[in-house]
Amino acid sequence: MIPASVQPRQIPATWQQELAEAITQPAELAAALGLPLEALAALDGADFPLRVPRSFVARMRPGDPRDPLLLQVLPVAAERLEAPGYGPDPLQEHTAQRAPGLLQKYPGRALLIATETCAVHCRYCFRREFPYAAQHGEGGRWREALATIAADRSLEEVILSGGDPLSLSNARLAALGQALAGIGHVRRIRVHTRQPVVLPSRVDAGLTDWLRASPVPMVVVLHVNHPNEIDASVRAACARLRAAGVTLLNQTVLLAGINDELTVLQRLSQELFDAGVLPYYLHALDRVRGAAHFLVPDERARELAGALVACLPGYLVPRLVREIPGAVSKTLLTPSAAVPCGGA
Numbered sequence: 001m002i003p004a005s006v007q008p009r010q011i012p013a014t015w016q017q018e019l020a021e022a023i024t025q026p027a028e029l030a031a032a033l034g035l036p037l038e039a040l041a042a043l044d045g046a047d048f049p050l051r052v053p054r055s056f057v058a059r060m061r062p063g064d065p066r067d068p069l070l071l072q073v074l075p076v077a078a079e080r081l082e083a084p085g086y087g088p089d090p091l092q093e094h095t096a097q098r099a100p101g102l103l104q105k106y107p108g109r110a111l112l113i114a115t116e117t118c119a120v121h122c123r124y125c126f127r128r129e130f131p132y133a134a135q136h137g138e139g140g141r142w143r144e145a146l147a148t149i150a151a152d153r154s155l156e157e158v159i160l161s162g163g164d165p166l167s168l169s170n171a172r173l174a175a176l177g178q179a180l181a182g183i184g185h186v187r188r189i190r191v192h193t194r195q196p197v198v199l200p201s202r203v204d205a206g207l208t209d210w211l212r213a214s215p216v217p218m219v220v221v222l223h224v225n226h227p228n229e230i231d232a233s234v235r236a237a238c239a240r241l242r243a244a245g246v247t248l249l250n251q252t253v254l255l256a257g258i259n260d261e262l263t264v265l266q267r268l269s270q271e272l273f274d275a276g277v278l279p280y281y282l283h284a285l286d287r288v289r290g291a292a293h294f295l296v297p298d299e300r301a302r303e304l305a306g307a308l309v310a311c312l313p314g315y316l317v318p319r320l321v322r323e324i325p326g327a328v329s330k331t332l333l334t335p336s337a338a339v340p341c342g343g344a
């Protein structure tokens with residue numbers, strides 16, 4: 001049963017309104033979950049503050065301070081612990097900048113920081129300290145980035161990222177998409193977004209019209225970490241995306257205490273498939289300051305990946321990868337061999 005306090009006071013008319021009504025105070029989150037504030041042990045005054053839409057809170061288990069969705073969004077004191085090897089820019093992204101807001105690390109594809117805004121603040125986010133302000137080019141947000149893409153025929157794919165690119169209005173997305181599709185050598189546009197999951201109402205008619213009308217194929221990579229994130233509203237949002245002709249993939253971050261169990265990862269792959277989404281990557285944690293308590297040791301990660309290989313059809317096994325600054329692609333962590341299904 002969903003506590004009355006989680007339910008929107010009125011049904012929000014638009015996703016923008018739902019976003020504006022997101023929970024930003026730990027006390028309000030505690031009340032919504034029927035927990036005393038002390039049970040959350042929330043960190044007050046976090047630099048990267050609490051932010052979570054009510055529809056996502058409605059998928060948390062009331063009364064459970066260890067709920068896997070809650071732990072992804074709740075600021076806690078452990079974030080203040082200094083841990084060796086954890087810093088503000090674990091991926092050395094400043095070395096990958098080709099133009100303001102445009103990062104290229106790998107051949108053939110470049111990533112556009114389309115916005116800094118997200119509907120949710122994920123505690124383990126590797127861009128939680130990203131210097132977004134330095135990404136605003138002069139004279140028109142994307143002018144230099146678009147000129148750089150247009151001048152480089154090797155760039156066949158543009159990835160809209162952020163922040164969450166679906167924080168932009170449909171009109172701004174359409175303008176950006178039109179500019180990109182107008183560059184002859186851009187063959188695919190990819191959108192990395194968590195919004196269809198944390199704010200399914202974002203997948204509105206304007207968005208699907210834009211995706212359907214795109215002259216180049218659109219790939220949407222969702223970000224789901226736990227099967228409890230997928231409810232009927234998310235399945236419906238995925239169905240609308242698929243009906244618009246989009247290829248739907250998912251990436252997951254492996255997180256201690258949230259999804260570092262075989263049964264959880266197995267169920268996640270199955271429920272993603274039921275929603276029309278194929279698992280793409282299982283990411284080892286990026287060592288961003290404040291996230292050390294989420295680390296799953298490599299040995300355990302490889303064991304889990306090995307067990308997934310044993311339990312699932314190959315197309316439901318995400319690739320376990322880590323990002324190593326300077327590498328030519330994400331780096332595969334080999335699944336442990338001969339872990340039987342159920343052995344992890």
Ligand SMILES: *Cc1c(COP(=O)(O)O)cnc(C)c1O
Nearest residue numbers: 103104105106109110111159330
């Ligand atoms: C992760 C990433 C990509 C995407 O890599 P794929 O292996 O194609 O999914 C592209 N550009 C940048 C800058 C990235 O960080």
Ligand code: SF4
Nearest residue numbers: 118121122125163194
């Ligand atoms: S939605 Fe993505 S970019 Fe935004 S806080 Fe979460 S992980 Fe980071």
